Amino acid sequence: MTLLQWGILGTGNIAGQFAAGIRTARRGALAAVASRSEDSARTFSQKHHIATAHSSYETILRDERVQAIYLSLPNSMHHEWTIKCLRAGKHVLCEKPFARDVAESEEMFDVAKREGRVLMEAFMYRSHPQTLGVLDAIRRGEIGQVKLMKLSFCYRTNKIDGNVRFSHALAGGALMDVGCYCINLARAVANAEPSHVNAHAVMHESGVDEQLTASLEFPDGILATMACGMRVQADNTAQICGTEGYIEIPWPWKPPAGKAGFTIARSIPPRQDNPNIPAPPPRQWFSTEADRDLYAMEADEFAECVLDDKPPRIPREDTLGNMHVLDQMREQIGLKW
Ligand SMILES: NC(=O)c1ccc[n+]([C@@H]2O[C@H](COP(=O)([O-])OP(=O)(O)OC[C@H]3O[C@@H](n4cnc5c(N)ncnc54)[C@H](OP(=O)(O)O)[C@@H]3O)[C@@H](O)[C@H]2O)c1
Secondary structure, rough: OOEEEEEEEEOOHHHHHHHHHHHHHHOOOEEEEOOHHHHHHHHHHHHHOOEEEEEHHHHHOOOOOOOOOEHHHOHHHHHHEEEEEHHOOOOOEEEEOOOOHHHHHHHHHHHHHHHOOEEEEOOHHHHHHOOOOOOHHHHOOOOOEEEEEEEEEEOOOOOOOOOOHHHOOOOOOHHHHHHHHHHHHHHHHOOOOOOOOEEEEEEOOOOOEEEEEEEEEEHHHHOOOOOEEEEOOOOOOOOEEOOOOEEEEEOOOOOOOOOEEEEEEOOOOOOOOOOOOOOOOEEEEEEEEOOOHHHHHHHHHHHHHHHHOOOOOOOOHHHHHHHHHHHHHHHHHHHHH
16 A cells, blocks of 8 residues: 655654654554754654654655655744745644634645645544544534533643743744644634634733633534633533533543543433333433544545545534634734744
């Protein structure tokens, strides 16, 4: 079977996870990595058994073996380097959040179209059977009509200096880093764009939002609340409530191997005045184990777009919809680039 030959741009945290994960991919192989530093490129290539290490981002663009780039640079660099990669003839899987704003995102997709290349935002959790299972259960009407969602994605870090997430220049902040997941899932569940959003944030002295809460109002009477933060602990779950029950996802954003799944709960007790009506099972666990690493599934879906001409899991309109909400929320909290 033909394998898509990948090059990785950047040697940071997520680049390492992608490189480790893609080892279990069925449709892709790692051909090269590029770093600003020769040392980092070499160390990374040795650790992940990658044949070619480039000591600049420019040189990987001229590497003819590389067909697709996994772009794992800081948020502010996505626009510039995605466009450079596309113009060099590479397909691009670009990390979330796709760009700084809608205008940058549209330009990136326009270039991809002109160059005839595949371009997709890397929301890896969307490729996992857990997310697909949840969306399928909702579409089947398992919880009736969706009414409410409660989503959180927070972490606590004490590393501020040198952390891309606390850099205004690199377009960091909790909303861009992890809030974008909550927005993405809420929109996917509602299968619509929000008509109103309302965000509040606590800003860090670095100029980016340290924590944020927001509400989103969708058509058909669906409301979502979300919370994200970089110096706070939270349960990091997703709850999707409908007229007939509710779904709880314990690990919505990065389904763990061996534990992926979700619960459908029906909390209304049986009628008290008729003992003959059997109680429905109050909680049911749906296991959604994957047969590959999360990043391998994402890479394989991307490879199918390039090699088999399949439509991307996250098409242009989906990414632009997410970016539009991010833009609106940033405006409300006064976060400008
Ligand atoms: N989908 C996911 O699961 C997931 C998880 C985490 C992060 N992300 C996304 O991936 C991107 C990178 O996040 P990360 O956690 O990997 O960040 P990171 O560990 O800080 O790595 C970023 C890499 O970008 C390169 N870089 C270029 N210019 C830089 C600059 N001025 N400052 C810092 N680094 C610079 C560096 O690679 P070289 O030194 O090798 O050039 C660095 O290692 C972000 O867009 C983030 O939102 C996605």
